Amino acid sequence: MGSQCCKNNNIRCQEEVILQNEQTANASPNPLQKVSLSQQGSKKSQIEEDQQMNVAQQPGYCLESENNQDAEQQEEMPKKEIELIKKEESVPLTKIDSSDASHIITAKEEIKKKNEPQGPGVRIKLGHDIFVKLKEGSIGSHYNFGKVLGQGAFGKVWKVTHKTTGLVRAIKQLKKSSLIKEDEQRMFSEMNILKNLDHPHIVKLFELYQDENNYYLVTEYLSGGELFDRIKKMSSFSENIAADYIRQILLATMHCHQQNIVHRDLKPENVIFINEDPNSQLKVIDFGTSRKFDNTKAMSKRLGTPYYIAPEVLNHQYNEKCDIWSCGIILYILLCGYPPFSGKSENQILDRVKAGKFNFDPEDWDQISKEAKEFITKLLRMDPNKRLSAKQALDDPWLVKYAPTSQVNKRVLDNIRQFRAQTILKQALMSYMITQMSTQKEISELQNEFKRLDINNDGYLSKEELIKGYQQLKLDYKYAQEEVDRMIDMIDINRSGMIDFSEFCMAAINQEKLLSVQRVEQAFKIFDLNGDGFISKQELESIMGDLGDDVWSQILSDCDGNNDGKISYEEFVRMLKNKKL
Template sequence: MGQLCIEKPKQKHSEDNLHELNPQTQKQPQTQESSLQNPNLTEQEVKEKTQVKLLDSVNTHQNQSIHDVYKLLSPPLGSGSYAEVRKGVHKVLGITRAIKIISKTEATNEEVSRVLHEAEILKQLDHPNIVKILEIYQNAQQIFIVTELCTGGELFDAIVESQQFSEKDAAKLMKQVLQGLNYCHQHKIVHRDIKPENIVFESKDKKGTIKIIDFGTSRVFDPHQKMNQKIGTPYYIAPEVLKKKYDEKCDIWSCGVLTYILLCGYPPFNGKSEAKILEKVEQGKYDFNSEEWDIITEEAKDFISKLMEKDPFKRYNAEQALKHPWITQQNEDVQNELPQIDRALKNMKTFKSTKQLQSAIYQYIVNQFSTQEDKSELLKTFKALDTNNDGQLSRQELLIGLRKVMNENEAVEEVERIMRDIDQNNSGTIDYSEFVAASINRSKLLSQDRLAKTFKAIDKDGNGSISIDELKLIFGNGLVPDQIWKQIIHEVNDKEEITFQDFSELMLNLAF
């Protein structure tokens, strides 16, 4: 391992516009709301569709000031020509978030479109290695995007500060990056700007969880159609992107470049100018001839070669990269155990939410209050069960895991129950948030203090009861009609508002 030294590029390389929103991400609210009122739908189908809408906890607030909800802190964590990121403390919940603030007056229409596009992409993603978006606020002058706060800084800074990255540490880090990308690619989303600045550490622990950020250049792709926009950052951009004919494997090339840098301290393609760097990238020739590579294993070099194969057709995809011996051997200590599966299973066995509002509020509490400490062991269990690294748990994966702690018949029966009771969005798999919600310690999560704070956060006017209008500010994103909201509240009581006693009893039914 040589001394780690690399310059941060001043800007990403982008030639074309970014107006590539997938039509599926631009559904109009009226269309979705009317789908709930379709007379051809059965009562059960309406309930299932409503549940999905309620669980879309990423609300876009058009008529509510973010300053009523969050106290924005100074100084900014970072700033650019038209945007800045600040910490924001929720005035009721007391939780600190990262808030990206975009000035519509300073940004071009194209830049505003890119920001909204990034938010739409992030709303679709639910993976432990991808930054989670929580809320969006918007007025005539600004857009505010609220996400989870990662306090460990950029991978770029860790590279600059560190004198060496061991192969084990590099492999553990790259496994997380590739797991996040595999999830994205399985969902037909390509990032297109993987680099150390866009990978952050969740906490100060540089051997802990990483998150992929900045989906501003990402897009939904068609696997049968090549992309043609030249987007990326010179050191990390794939050769085929320069030729404007590429697919999602451009992200894999960037992972190869990143691994190369982690292990030797400098990029495979360098030059005195951007043009010189891009010229070398286009040639796609690199080597392991310098002395820094003398102590690097052949498995590591082979891994890089598989990711930095110039021919995209021959290049590994994310799933193949995760199965490479260098990744699997360097992560053996994690893969050979199912940490705390008994505890997680015990919580999952007793998890059953029978009311739509109860499910939505509970997911809100999980999103807002569950800490890194709460989720650290659950994350290990989730990833140990997720044998194909796609960021979701299938029936078969659950069955394989459960067979290790119970007999075959019990395992089959439990898997069916899990899919019935825990797959809240009816996707056919257990998503990460669903797994956390079902397997977390609910008695600890649903403390009286947290329930009181949650009630107060929803009860905007502070009159001691929650109305339909107040629920609509938090849940459903304006897509659930009043008629269905009344039905949902009537699951709790026969009134059109909920007192704290109603609220507390509703949620504590889940605690045990």
């Protein structure tokens, strides 16, 4: 259980509902069959019986208006995340919908634009996203392919191992011959939306390759299984655990909303544990229906899954708070074992969603706190204007009580204060190491520390938040302010004015561990593409994008001790270890 897969491409259109058919014998059952947390009362049994009669073979749905060409005239293309995370047993590939192809933004051109050379005197901006670019060549020279995790009409999903680092990834192979032009453009748009999401609870995209016949998308490999699969195995379940899980989902949701990205298909199947550790963190996956939204315009495309879809989506007039409704449904199920809106058919389910009437059956809810029920009610308000925002939800008394935060670790704060990376190349290399070469265990150890410092839960650390963190160490405010100013200048390599998650990890991790002899050797081999013992401008650009002559000159000035116009391994090591040339 608990490997990778992708969403179903084989969508069978009906009048209003497009049923996503699982293509393997072991496909995930419907949510009501999966969430039997305990022996519920007769009400739950009746619901499950009804579902078995009518939709037992219907594990998921994607709603879409037949008239979406008209309804979606003002909406840009929904972004389909390039994700590879689900179960080995059921591995259909991502659905490609070309119905709104006229709204596609040419993301391939956006990617190219982001990698254009910097002008003279411009301080180069670095970040995790600069390493996610379309690369040419044989992917087999970089990865050893293991077992096939899934297969569909568009290609295969593989478990792979990076040859140099030994890190396990997942690769989705897409046949170019199977993709029409709109599909290809959509893939680049999906990549753009995901590569810019840098958050502890959102799946990570690493690389994109192409050769003559295929595209290859390299993503994080999550082995912990789906949210409900984990819950079924637990010997006990409490409000504290439910609060912890829904808080992680809400943190990911808020980070998306802060960047004007709406997910539009939040459900338990799209929440995956990183690994099988009992304390493993969660990640939100499958941004297949996500998109950028405009606060001044309502969205209209009818997308989602019946149990979790918001009523306003069914009426073609909604905003990002459709995600909050889905979070409310997930929490309801976590606490009682069945959804608030069910029925003998998909149409009956949708009718009940539209009505929006639900209750807390005393048989199942008497032992649940009043605060939890009030919180769910605020998440499931019919009027989106009265429904909580992600930020308000994270500040709710129930979450504060049942999922409290603790004081930040002093060791992490000390690591950040000691961080040094004065040169452009060192900043780039350390960013590469933390985003592309670190293990899930190393990063997961830093996730909670990041969240403790992120007081407003937006997925970034502001100057004020860092100052408050350092005041926990009993530092004078003025001194803490000066320290934070210095640190932000050093750590904020993408020049956003704040510290994002990858930048935090780069500075907070133990530097000796990050710059171990083994990892430095691995990094040099990755950048030294031709294996001649030197890194040239062309080799550096193949990974980072166009640098421009001025930036390359600055890199050589910082690192090239013998002025031969390239970087040797010895110069590489000296630069990373802060040793004088």
